[in-house]
Amino acid sequence: MPWSLPHRRGNAAADVATSTALGENCLLTALRADDLARLQPNLARVSLRQGEVIHRAGEPIEQVYFLVSGMVSIVAIMRTGEAIETAIIGREGVVGGAVGSNGARSAGQAVVQIAGAGWRIQSAKFSELYRASDPFRTLVNNFQGVVLLQAQQSAACHALHSVEARLCRWLLQSQDITASDIIPLTQEFLSHMLGVRRTSVSLSAHALQKAGLIRYSRGEIKIVNRAGLMETACECYEVVREYIDQAVPPLRRRTKAESSPDDAV
Numbered sequence: 001m002p003w004s005l006p007h008r009r010g011n012a013a014a015d016v017a018t019s020t021a022l023g024e025n026c027l028l029t030a031l032r033a034d035d036l037a038r039l040q041p042n043l044a045r046v047s048l049r050q051g052e053v054i055h056r057a058g059e060p061i062e063q064v065y066f067l068v069s070g071m072v073s074i075v076a077i078m079r080t081g082e083a084i085e086t087a088i089i090g091r092e093g094v095v096g097g098a099v100g101s102n103g104a105r106s107a108g109q110a111v112v113q114i115a116g117a118g119w120r121i122q123s124a125k126f127s128e129l130y131r132a133s134d135p136f137r138t139l140v141n142n143f144q145g146v147v148l149l150q151a152q153q154s155a156a157c158h159a160l161h162s163v164e165a166r167l168c169r170w171l172l173q174s175q176d177i178t179a180s181d182i183i184p185l186t187q188e189f190l191s192h193m194l195g196v197r198r199t200s201v202s203l204s205a206h207a208l209q210k211a212g213l214i215r216y217s218r219g220e221i222k223i224v225n226r227a228g229l230m231e232t233a234c235e236c237y238e239v240v241r242e243y244i245d246q247a248v249p250p251l252r253r254r255t256k257a258e259s260s261p262d263d264a265v
């Protein structure tokens with residue numbers, strides 16, 4: 001796979017739990033052994049279907065999710081029903097982590113955009129450890145910073161950057177999260193997430209395909225030239241990537257053998 005992520009520094013190697021039973025969620029695998037032992041009995045493995053809404057805006061967060069594959073979007077929904085994506089979360093973070101610090105209600109709607117799997121925990125149990133463990137609280141807070149940064153960057157990106165550059169950014173972020181060159185999403189879906197007309201997405205996708213950066217077919221986009229996408233993407237991709245690299249434990253690159261099949265529940 002033609003990509004690499006910068007190595008992140010860390011001095012907590014001795015504390016890193018190496019259990020692979022929890023899959024590849026970066027926060028779970030970075031937990032101290034005692035925190036992991038406390039959390040693990042409360043974690044339930046779940047599969048996540050595309051389109052599944054796991055948190056609704058304004059409603060209580062009953063459960064928190066640690067993804068090991070797939071991708072969840074946090075979207076802001078207008079009264080007209082229109083929605084726009086403000087952040088995406090995958091195996092490098094936690095969905096609903098805000099419940100630890102601010103109680104209970106979801107600020108946005110969390111919807112599964114790419115099917116996958118993860119670990120689910122009741123909010124009360126999550127909050128117990130959040131209050132009790134400084135390292136766990138720090139991990140979660142750092143990731144909540146990532147969600148906030150994404151929302152902030154998305155606001156500027158939407159106002160200032162071209163659809164083509166934003167599409168490149170989105171594809172790169174999705175590739176990082178899923179560790180796959182194939183993004184199983186339609187252009188119609190992308191138009192909703194990017195907040196633009198479908199024809200704008202079609203024109204941009206066509207230009208990117210013509211330039212040899214992607215190939216698209218019904219229901220999926222294949223990334224064939226990551227370096228080219230990085231050149232075309234707006235600066236927001238690198239801003240968010242660098243922030244994530246500083247804030248959360250490193251993503252481990254998957255081998256082909258580890259992809260997909262192990263994610264089945």
Ligand SMILES: [Zn+2]
Nearest residue numbers: 157161234236
């Ligand atoms: Zn941008």
